[in-house]
Amino acid sequence: MVQTPSPAKAPTSTTAAFVAALASYLIWGLVNPVFFKSLGDVGAVEIVAHRVVWTVVLVGIGVLATRGPAAVVAAVGNWRRLGILVVTTLLVTVNWTVFIWAVVNSRLVEASLGYFINPLVNVLLGVLFLNERLSRGRMLAVAIAAAGVGSLVVSYGTVPWVALSLALSFGFYALVRKKAAIDPVIGLLVETALLLPAALGYLLWLGGDGAFGHGWGESTLLVLAGPMTAVPLVLFMIGATRLTMTTLGLLQYVGPTGQLLLGVLVYGEAFTRSHAITFACIWVALAVFTADAVHSHRSSNRAAAAAE
Numbered sequence: 023m024v025q026t027p028s029p030a031k032a033p034t035s036t037t038a039a040f041v042a043a044l045a046s047y048l049i050w051g052l053v054n055p056v057f058f059k060s061l062g063d064v065g066a067v068e069i070v071a072h073r074v075v076w077t078v079v080l081v082g083i084g085v086l087a088t089r090g091p092a093a094v095v096a097a098v099g100n101w102r103r104l105g106i107l108v109v110t111t112l113l114v115t116v117n118w119t120v121f122i123w124a125v126v127n128s129r130l131v132e133a134s135l136g137y138f139i140n141p142l143v144n145v146l147l148g149v150l151f152l153n154e155r156l157s158r159g160r161m162l163a164v165a166i167a168a169a170g171v172g173s174l175v176v177s178y179g180t181v182p183w184v185a186l187s188l189a190l191s192f193g194f195y196a197l198v199r200k201k202a203a204i205d206p207v208i209g210l211l212v213e214t215a216l217l218l219p220a221a222l223g224y225l226l227w228l229g230g231d232g233a234f235g236h237g238w239g240e241s242t243l244l245v246l247a248g249p250m251t252a253v254p255l256v257l258f259m260i261g262a263t264r265l266t267m268t269t270l271g272l273l274q275y276v277g278p279t280g281q282l283l284l285g286v287l288v289y290g291e292a293f294t295r296s297h298a299i300t301f302a303c304i305w306v307a308l309a310v311f312t313a314d315a316v317h318s319h320r321s322s323n324r325a326a327a328a329a330e
Contacts, residue, residue, distance in 0.1 A: 043261025051280030066123040074221040076248025130285035136188030137278035143193040159314030170303025177296035
């Protein structure tokens with residue numbers, strides 16, 4: 023006899039999924055910046071190289087132990103998919119390098135701006151490349167965000183390249199990665215494996231000038247760059263399997279909020295009037311964007327219910 027799952031267990035599963043997703047964003051927003059900041063004496067490229075090496079080791083062992091080599095072979099056996107992953111590898115390399123450089127060089131506030139505007143960049147990319155229609159609410163949100171970024175450009179006379187690089191690289195990464203249709207963990211393994219020769223080559227070129235091996239503290243932290251990459255992704259996957267897109271969409275603001283608070287309150291980065299105006303515009307834009315997304319989601323649910 024097949025037993026029907028008890029309804030009382032569902033909230034627990036959903037709660038666990040929420041906690042897992044929240045933990046992933048807290049790691050991305052708070053733990054990772056503190057972690058990379060503690061490696062401030064190590065160059066950003068060297069940190070990325072170690073991140074690649076130890077992610078391949080950790081994720082590779084995990085995938086081979088739980089899914090076997092056949093899962094990896096199947097993932098890379100499709101030439102079209104492999105070509106797509108080459109592109110996403112380049113994009114994630116840019117994203118990781120710029121973010122770590124920003125953290126180490128006290129540009130965490132600008133990095134947080136990049137991740138705040140990323141959802142709006144995703145909307146624009148959807149319109150440009152996927153022929154998605156832009157609702158009035160989302161048009162308004164994009165316009166307000168553009169005004170906020172524009173005000174910062176006018177005030178400082180320079181483009182916030184860190185923020186735009188992070189938003190665009192992550193936006194294009196998500197756009198292209200969708201076409202690969204691959205498990206996120208296996209995808210991460212393939213991407214870092216593609217980077218492995220360059221990472222190892224760079225570390226060998228550094229030789230004795232590199233940070234690794236010159237003290238237990240920094241060497242241990244560099245090895246931990248692997249778990250710091252893989253663990254939040256696994257937690258996010260646990261959350262994504264049970265949570266609605268609306269909930270995940272709201273949780274994604276936890277990361278940049280943590281980065282902003284860290285930058286200003288802990289690391290003493292500047293937060294001027296110009297920053298306040300820009301972030302105020304971004305937050306208003308995100309509020310409009312979120313309200314529009316929730317409204318669209320509810321309308322779709324009502325339409326689906328009426329059709330049944």
